[in-house]
Amino acid sequence: MTAAVSVRALDVTLDGTHVLRGVDLAAAQGEWVNVIGPNGAGKTTLLRALLGLVPFDGDIDIDGLGEHHRRAARARKLAYVPQTPVVPPGMLVADYVLLGRTPHRGVFAAETANDRMIAVEILERLDLRGFGERAVQSLSGGERQRAVLARALAQQADVLLLDEPTTALDLGHQQDVLELVDALRRERGLTVIATLHDLTLAARYGDRIAILAHGRVAETGPPTEVLTVQNIAAHFGATVRIVDDPEGPVIVPTTAAGRSQAEPAPITQNGDQP
Amino acid sequence: MTATRGDDTAETALRAAGLRPASLVAGLAAVVVAVTAGLTLGPVDIAAHRVVIQLLDGLPGVSLDSGLSGAHAAIVEQIRLPRVVLGLLVGATLSMSGAAYQGAFRNPLADPYLLGIAAGAGLGATVAITSNLGDGAGALDPVPLAAFAGALISVTVSYVAGHLGGRSTASLILAGIAVASFLTACQTYVLQANSDAFRQIFAWILGRIATSGWSEPVLMLPYFVVAAAVVLRYRRALDVLAVGDEEAAALGLEPRRVRMIVVLAASLGAAAAVSVSGLIGFVGIIVPHAVRLAFGTSNRAVLPLSVLFGGAFMVVADLAARTALAPAELPIGVVTAFLGAPFFVLVLRTSRREIW
Numbered sequence: 001m002t003a004a005v006s007v008r009a010l011d012v013t014l015d016g017t018h019v020l021r022g023v024d025l026a027a028a029q030g031e032w033v034n035v036i037g038p039n040g041a042g043k044t045t046l047l048r049a050l051l052g053l054v055p056f057d058g059d060i061d062i063d064g065l066g067e068h069h070r071r072a073a074r075a076r077k078l079a080y081v082p083q084t085p086v087v088p089p090g091m092l093v094a095d096y097v098l099l100g101r102t103p104h105r106g107v108f109a110a111e112t113a114n115d116r117m118i119a120v121e122i123l124e125r126l127d128l129r130g131f132g133e134r135a136v137q138s139l140s141g142g143e144r145q146r147a148v149l150a151r152a153l154a155q156q157a158d159v160l161l162l163d164e165p166t167t168a169l170d171l172g173h174q175q176d177v178l179e180l181v182d183a184l185r186r187e188r189g190l191t192v193i194a195t196l197h198d199l200t201l202a203a204r205y206g207d208r209i210a211i212l213a214h215g216r217v218a219e220t221g222p223p224t225e226v227l228t229v230q231n232i233a234a235h236f237g238a239t240v241r242i243v244d245d246p247e248g249p250v251i252v253p254t255t256a257a258g259r260s261q262a263e264p265a266p267i268t269q270n271g272d273q274p
Numbered sequence: 275m276t277a278t279r280g281d282d283t284a285e286t287a288l289r290a291a292g293l294r295p296a297s298l299v300a301g302l303a304a305v306v307v308a309v310t311a312g313l314t315l316g317p318v319d320i321a322a323h324r325v326v327i328q329l330l331d332g333l334p335g336v337s338l339d340s341g342l343s344g345a346h347a348a349i350v351e352q353i354r355l356p357r358v359v360l361g362l363l364v365g366a367t368l369s370m371s372g373a374a375y376q377g378a379f380r381n382p383l384a385d386p387y388l389l390g391i392a393a394g395a396g397l398g399a400t401v402a403i404t405s406n407l408g409d410g411a412g413a414l415d416p417v418p419l420a421a422f423a424g425a426l427i428s429v430t431v432s433y434v435a436g437h438l439g440g441r442s443t444a445s446l447i448l449a450g451i452a453v454a455s456f457l458t459a460c461q462t463y464v465l466q467a468n469s470d471a472f473r474q475i476f477a478w479i480l481g482r483i484a485t486s487g488w489s490e491p492v493l494m495l496p497y498f499v500v501a502a503a504v505v506l507r508y509r510r511a512l513d514v515l516a517v518g519d520e521e522a523a524a525l526g527l528e529p530r531r532v533r534m535i536v537v538l539a540a541s542l543g544a545a546a547a548v549s550v551s552g553l554i555g556f557v558g559i560i561v562p563h564a565v566r567l568a569f570g571t572s573n574r575a576v577l578p579l580s581v582l583f584g585g586a587f588m589v590v591a592d593l594a595a596r597t598a599l600a601p602a603e604l605p606i607g608v609v610t611a612f613l614g615a616p617f618f619v620l621v622l623r624t625s626r627r628e629i630w
Contacts, residue, residue, distance in 0.1 A: 051524050072526030080524040088516035090571030090629050099514055103526035107511040110292075155525070 002063055004029040004159050004191035005050065010058035012042070012049050012215075019045045020056070021215040027208075029063070029158070032185060032192040034202040037212035038236050043195040044083065046212065047161045050193070051080055063158070075103035079152035083163040085144075087136045093147050094132035097123060100154025115154075122150045126180065142173035149177070153184065160185075162194035166201065174198070178205045199251040203227055211235050223248050292574040301582030305362070308586035312358040312593050313350055317600055325350055352487065358589055359491040360550065361483045363498045365557055365588020367547040369580040371540035372558025373565070374505045377512035377573050378533045378540075379443055382629075385558040386544035389450035389537070390428035393457035395548040398424025399478050400461045404468035417478065418549035425545035428453050433534070443519075443533070480605030481552030483592040490550045501543025505577060508536050512573040554588075556610045561587055564621045566629040587614070 003026045010023040019042045027033045035043050049056045052074055065077050079100070088096075101115040123129055126146045131139070136147055145165065152160060162181065166174035182205055185192050196202040202209055203223035210220040213235040219226045227249045232240050239259065243250040313325045320342065327340035328350055342350065371386035379388070387393075402420035432453045436446030465475060485491065511532045515522050519529040544558070561584040562576055569575045588610070595609045 048520075053520055053523055070526070071523060071528060075524060075526035078524075080521070082521060082524075086516075086518035086521055088571070090566065091513075091516060092570075095513070095572060099517065099525055102514050107514060107527060107532070108507060110510070 002029055003027065003061070004031070004063045005193065006059075006061045007046075007050070008059040008061075010046070010049060010056055010060065012045055012054055012056045014045065014054060019215055020049065023058075023212070023215070023217055025210055025217060025220070027159070027191050027193055029191055030185065030189050031208065032182070032194070032206045033208045033210060034206035035193065035195045035210050035212055036197070036199060036202050037195075037218075041212040042215045043212055044163055047080070047163050047193070047195065050161060051078060072103040072106070075155060075157070077157050078159045078161055079155040079157035081148050081152050081160070081162045081165055083167060085148045087144070089135075089137060091136050092132065093123070093128065093134050093136055093139070093150075094119065096136045096147055097150045097154050100151040103155060118156070119150075119154055122153045125184075126150050126153075141168055141170075142176065145169060145173070145177055146180070149180065158189075159191045159193065162192065164195055164197060166196065166198065174201065181205070199227060199232070200249070203248040203251070227251060292572060293578055294569075294575070297569045297575055297579055298582075301579045301586075304586040305582050305589075308589040308593075309358055309362070312361065312589045313354050315593055316349075316354065316597060318346065318349055320346055320350060329355075356485045356488045356491050357483055357592065360485050360494060361589040361592045362585035363491060363494045364483060364547045364551045364554065365561075365591075366581040366585035367494075367498050367501060367543040368554060368557045369561035369584025369587070370502060370505055370577060371544040371547075373562035373573070373576050373580040374508075374512070374536050374540040375558070376562060377515065377576070378536045379447065380516065380518070381443075381447070382563070383559070384447075385555075386540060386547075387454075387553075387555075387558070388447065389432040389541060390454040390457060391425040391541060391544050391548060392553050393454040393461065394424035394426070394428025395421035395545065396424070396479060396553065397457045397461040397464070398422070399552075400464050400471075400475050403474050403478065404464055404471045422545050422549035424457070425548055426541070428457055429538070429541040429545070433537075477605070478552050481554040481607040482595070482603065483551055483588065483606055484603075494546055494550050497543050497546030501539045501546075502581060504539035505536055505543075506581075508532060509573045509577045512536065512577075516571075516573075552607070554607050554610055556607070556614050557584060557588060560610075560614045560618050563629065564618055567621050571629050 006026040008024055010020050010025075011018070012020040023042075023046060025033070025035075025046070035046060037043055045054060048054045050060060050062075052071065062074070062077050065073060097119045098111050098115060101111055101118065105111055105115060123132060126149060128143070128146055128150060131143070131147070136144060139147060149165075160181070165177055165181070169177060178201060181192060181194075184190060194206070206223060208221060209223050209226040211218045211226060211231060218235055219231055227242065229240060229242055232238050232251065239254050241252045241254050243252055310322050310325070313329075314320050314322045324340045324342050324346075327338050328342050328347055330336050331338040331340060332351065340347070368386055372384070375384040375386055375388055376382055378384075398420035399417050401424075402417040432450040433446065435453065436449035439445035439449055465472065511527060514525055514527045515529055515532055517525070522529045522532075547554075562580045565576050565579045565583055569579055588606075591606055591609045591613055594613060595604045595606045598604055598609075
C-alpha cells in the first residue's frame with residue numbers, strides 16, 4: 001500500500017518555541033491514524049504543518065502532490081476540519097458547503113452545476129438535506145459539525161484531517177460523527193488523520209495510534225500496543241486501568257481512593273502495612 | 275466521487291446566496307429614483323419627463339425637443355447632472371470600499387478611513403489650504419491633489435508598518451490607528467498655527483459634492499472604475515476569507531494576498547473620493563450594513579449592491595444638503611449622518627438577519 005501522507009524529520013518552531021522535533025509519521029491510503037497526546041504536545045501544529053499553514057523543516061510528502069505546488073493543489077489533496085471552525089455570520093449552509101469547491105473552481109469563478117451536484121449529494125449523505133438555506137450559525141452543535149464535515153468532503157480530497165472532531169459534542173453526537181467518518185472512509189477510500197482527546201474513541205475508530213509528546217512521536221502502533229497503562233502514565237501523567245473489550249481497549253481513569261482499595265497498598269519505607 | 279443523479283428539489287434548495295436578480299433590480303431602481311430626484315428637484319423645479327427628454331436629446335443620433343428653456347436646459351445639463359454623477363461616483367466608491375474593508379478585515383466597524391485615509395487626506399488638504407495653494411474648489415486645484423497624496427501615503431505607511439508588526443490583521447489595524455493619530459496630531463498643529471484658515475479647512479473636512487462642471491466627475495471616474503473592477507472581481511474570494519485566514523488557506527486561498535489587493539484597490543478609490551468631496555463619514559459603514567440586513571451577507575451581493583445603493587444614497591443626501599436650507603448648503607457629512615442614522619435604525623429594527 002502506498003503512503004498517502006508521509007512525514008519525515010518534521011521540525012516546527014513557532015515564536016521561538018520548538019513545537020515539533022523530528023516527527024516521523026505515515027498514513028497509508030485508506031488508513032485511519034489517530035494522533036493523541038497531552039495538551040500542548042503539538043497535535044494541531046502537526047495538522048497545520050501538513051496543511052502548509054506553518055513554516056517547517058523536514059519532509060512532508062503527500063501522494064500525488066509535487067514539491068512545488070499552489071495552495072489550491074494542496075487543498076484538492078487535503079481537506080481540513082478545524083477544532084473550532086469560524087462560522088461567518090449569516091452564511092447559509094449551501095454557501096458554506098460550496099466553499100469546499102474553492103480549490104476546484106478557483107477564487108474568481110462561479111460554482112458550476114457540477115459543484116452544486118456534489119454539494120447536494122454530500123448534504124444528503126450527511127442528513128443535511130433541507131438545511132441548505134439555513135444559516136450555519138443557527139445549527140445545533142451536531143448539525144454544525146456535520147456541516148463542517150460536508151464542506152471538507154466537498155473538497156473531494158483523498159486525505160481528511162480532523163482536529164478534535166468530537167470536542168463540544170455529547171456522547172451520541174461524538175459517536176455519530178466518528179461513525180460517519182468511518183463509513184465515508186470505507187465508501188470513498190479516504191485516508192483519515194485525526195487528533196482525539198478521548199482515548200477509548202481513539203482506540204475504537206483508528207487503525208493505528210501515534211502518541212505525540214513534547215513534540216516527538218513517542219509511540220506508534222495498533223491501539224492495543226500503544227494504549228498501555230505505562231504509556232498513558234508516562235505521556236499523559238494519568239493513572240488509568242485498561243479494560244479489555246472485544247472492540248478494543250477501554251481506558252478508565254482511576255481515583256486515588258479506588259486505587260487504594262483495588263490494589264495492594266504500596267509498602268511504606270519502614271515495611272509496615274498501613 | 276461524482277454525483278451522477280440530479281435531484282431537482284434538492285438542487286433548488288441549494289440556491290446559493292449570490293446576487294439575485296430581484297436585488298439587482300431594487301438597486302438599479304434606487305439609482306434611477308435618486309438620479310431623477312436629483313435632476314428635477316431644487317430651487318427651480320423641472321418636470322421629470324422634460325429632464326428625461328432633454329437627456330435623451332443629448333445622446334448622439336437622437337433629436338428630441340424637451341420644451342425646456344435654454345436656462346433650464348443648462349441647469350439640468352451643466353449644473354445638476356455633473357453634480358448627480360459625482361454624487362453617484364463618490365457614494366458608490368465610499369460604500370463599496372467600506373464593504374470591501376469590512377470583508378477583508380472581517381470587522382463590522384472597518385470603514386475606508388481605517389488605515390488613515392481620512393487623516394492623511396485631512397493633513398494634505400490642511401497643508402495645501404494654509405499654504406494658500408488653493409481654495410479647495412476645482413479638480414486640478416492643489417487641495418484635492420494634496421489630499422489624495424496624503425491619503426495614499428498614510429495607507430502605504432500603515433500597510434508597511436502593519437507588516438513589520440507581524441503581518442496579522444490586528445497589527446495592520448493598529449498600525450492604521452497609530453498612523454491616523456499621528457497625522458491628525460500633525461493636522462491639528464498646522465491648523466492651530468493657521469487659525470485664520472479654520473473656516474475653510476472645516477468646510478473641506480465636512481465634505482461636499484460640489485462641482486464646477488464636469489472636471490470632478492471625469493477625474494473621479496477612472497479611480498472608481500479601477501477600484502470597482504478589482505474589488506468586485508474579488509467578491510468570491512472575500513466570501514472564502516469570511517471563514518478566517520487559516521481555513522481560507524486550507525481551502526486554497528492566499529489570504530494575505532487577497533486582503534492586500536482588495537484593501538489597496540478600495541483605498542485608491544476612497545482616496546480619490548475623499549480628495550474630490552472631503553471627508554464624508556458614515557456612508558462606508560451604514561450602506562453596506564443596510565445592504566447586508568436587507569439582502570444577506572454574501573459579498574457577491576453586498577459589494578455590487580453597495581455600489582448601487584451607496585450611489586443612490588449620496589445623491590439623495592446631496593439633494594437634501596442643497597435644498598433643506600436653500601440657498602445655503604448644509605455640509606453633506608451632516609446630512610449623511612442625519613438621514614442615514616434613523617434609516618439604519620429602522621432597517622435594524624425590521625430585519626431579523628444575523629449579519630455579524
